[in-house]
Amino acid sequence: xxxxxxxxxxxxxxxxxxxxxxxxxxxxxxxxxxxxxxxxxxxxxxxxxxxxxxxxxxxxxxxxxxxxxxxxxxxxxxxxxxxxxxxxxxxxxxxxxxxxxxxxxxxxxxxxxxxxxxxxxxxxxxxxxxxxxxxxxxxxxxxxxxxxxxxxxxxxxxxxxxxxxxxxxxxxxxxxxxxxxxxxxxxxxxxxxxxxxxxxxxxxxxxxxxxxxxxxxxxxxxxxxxxxxxxxxxxxxxxxxxxxxxxxxxxxxxxxxxxxxxxxxxxxxxxxxxxxxxxxxxxxxxxxxxxxxxxxxxxxxxxxxxxxxxxxxxxxxxxxxxxxxxxxxxxxxxxx
Numbered sequence: 001x002x003x004x005x006x007x008x009x010x011x012x013x014x015x016x017x018x019x020x021x022x023x024x025x026x027x028x029x030x031x032x033x034x035x036x037x038x039x040x041x042x043x044x045x046x047x048x049x050x051x052x053x054x055x056x057x058x059x060x061x062x063x064x065x066x067x068x069x070x071x072x073x074x075x076x077x078x079x080x081x082x083x084x085x086x087x088x089x090x091x092x093x094x095x096x097x098x099x100x101x102x103x104x105x106x107x108x109x110x111x112x113x114x115x116x117x118x119x120x121x122x123x124x125x126x127x128x129x130x131x132x133x134x135x136x137x138x139x140x141x142x143x144x145x146x147x148x149x150x151x152x153x154x155x156x157x158x159x160x161x162x163x164x165x166x167x168x169x170x171x172x173x174x175x176x177x178x179x180x181x182x183x184x185x186x187x188x189x190x191x192x193x194x195x196x197x198x199x200x201x202x203x204x205x206x207x208x209x210x211x212x213x214x215x216x217x218x219x220x221x222x223x224x225x226x227x228x229x230x231x232x233x234x235x236x237x238x239x240x241x242x243x244x245x246x247x248x249x250x251x252x253x254x255x256x257x258x259x260x261x262x263x264x265x266x267x268x269x270x271x272x273x274x275x276x277x278x279x280x281x282x283x284x285x286x287x288x289x290x291x292x293x294x295x296x297x298x299x300x301x302x303x304x305x306x307x308x309x310x311x312x313x314x315x316x317x318x319x320x321x322x323x324x325x326x327x328x329x330x331x332x333x334x335x336x
Contacts, residue, residue: 099131100134102131103130103131103132103133103134103137104137106125106127106130106131107133107137107140107141110122110123110124110125110141110209111141111144115287115288115291116291118150118153119150119287120145120148120150120151121288122141122144122145122148123141123145123197123208123209123210124209124210124212124288125209125210125211125212126212126214128211130209130211132207132235132236132237133207133208133209133235135202138197138198138201138202138208139198139202141197141198141208141209142193142194142197142198142208145193145197146189146190146193146194151186151189151190152186154185154189155182155185155186155189156182158181158185159178159181159182159185160178162181162185163177163178163181168260168261168263168264170261170263171261183259184256184259184260187256187259188252188253188256188277191251191252191255191256192248192249192251192252192253192277193248193252194252195244195247195248195251195252196208196244196245196247196248196249196251196252197244197248199248200243200244200247200248201244204243204244205234205235205236206232206233206234206235206240206242206243206244207232207233207234207235208232208244208245209233210225210228210285210288211228211233212288212289213225213289214289214292221289221290222286222289224289225282225285225286225288225289225290226282226285226286228242228281228282228285229242229245229246229278229279229281229282229285230242230245230246230278232244232245245278245281246278249274249275249277249278249281250270250271250274252274252277253270253271253273253274253277254270254274256273257269257270
C-alpha cells in the first residue's frame with residue numbers, strides 16, 4: 001500500500017483540482033435556486049389602512065354604508081384562513097412521509113445492483129434526481145453493504161496479498177497470521193464505511209451514494225468518476241466537498257492504528273493508508289461508471305458473432321439443398 005503513495009497522492013490532488021469545475025456549476029445552480037425560492041417566499045405586503053385613509057377623501061354616508069356592506073363577509077374569511085393554517089402541518093407531514101416512502105423504494109432497487117454479479121454497488125444510483133436519504137436510511141444502506149458477502153471476499157483477497165508480502169511481518173505466517181490480516185482488513189472496511197457512509201453523511205447532510213453519469217464523452221465521465229471521491233451531492237440538492245468520504249477514511253485508518261503493530265502507528269502511515277483508501281475509491285468509481293458500457297460492448301459483440309454464425313449456417317444449408325433440388329437426369333437406354 002505504501003509503495004504507491006506518491007501515485008495515490010497525485011491522483012487525489014488531480015481529483016481535487018478537477019472538482020473546481022462542478023463547484024462553479026453548483027454555485028450557479030444554488031444561486032438561481034435561492035433567487036427563485038426567495039421570490040416565491042415573499043408575499044405581497046398589504047397596504048396599511050392608515051395610508052389608505054390619508055389618501056382617500058372621507059366617504060359619504062351612503063358610500064360608508066356600501067363599504068360596510070362590502071366588508072361584512074370579512075369575518076367569514078378568517079375562519080377559513082385559520083382552518084387552512086391548521087391543516088398545513090398535517091399536509092407537510094403527509095408529504096414528508098410520501099417522500100420517505102419513495103426514497104425507500106429507490107433504495108430497495110439500489111440494493112439489487114452488482115458488477116459481474118459479485119461486486120455490490122448498493123451505494124450507486126443511476127437516477128440523477130434520486131431523493132435524499134434520511135439518517136436511518138443511510139445507516140440501513142451501510143449495514144446492507146457491510147454484511148454483504150462482497151466485503152468478506154474482498155477482505156480475503158487483501159489478506160492473501162498481505163500474507164504473500166509478509167506484511168506486516170509482526171503478524172507472522174500460517175493460519176494465525178492470515179486470521180490477523182483478515183480481521184484487520186475487514187475492520188478497516190467496516191470502520192471506514194461506518195464513519196464515511198453513515199455517521200458523517202448524517203451529520204453533514206451529505207449523500208453517500210455515487211451518482212452515475214452514464215452519458216457524455218469518455219473523458220468527461222472519467223473525470224466525473226474521479227472527482228466523486230472529493231465532491232458529492234448534498235441532501236438539499238446542491239453539490240459540495242465530500243468531507244464524509246475523505247475525513248471518514250482518515251478516521252478509519254486512525255482508529256485502525258489500535259490493532260496494527262506499533263511500527264505502523266505513525267502519522268505518516270495513517271495519512272498514507274487514508275489517502276490510499278480514497279484512491280481505491282476512485283478506481284471503484286471508474287469501474288462502476290464504465291461497467292454498463294463494457295456489458296453493452298460484450299453483448300453487441302456476442303450478437304454480431306451469433307449473426308455471423310447464423311448467416312454462415314444458412315449459407316451452408318442453402319448450398320447443400322441446391323443440388324438435391326435440381327432435376328435428376330434420365331438414364332440412357334443402351335438398346336437405343
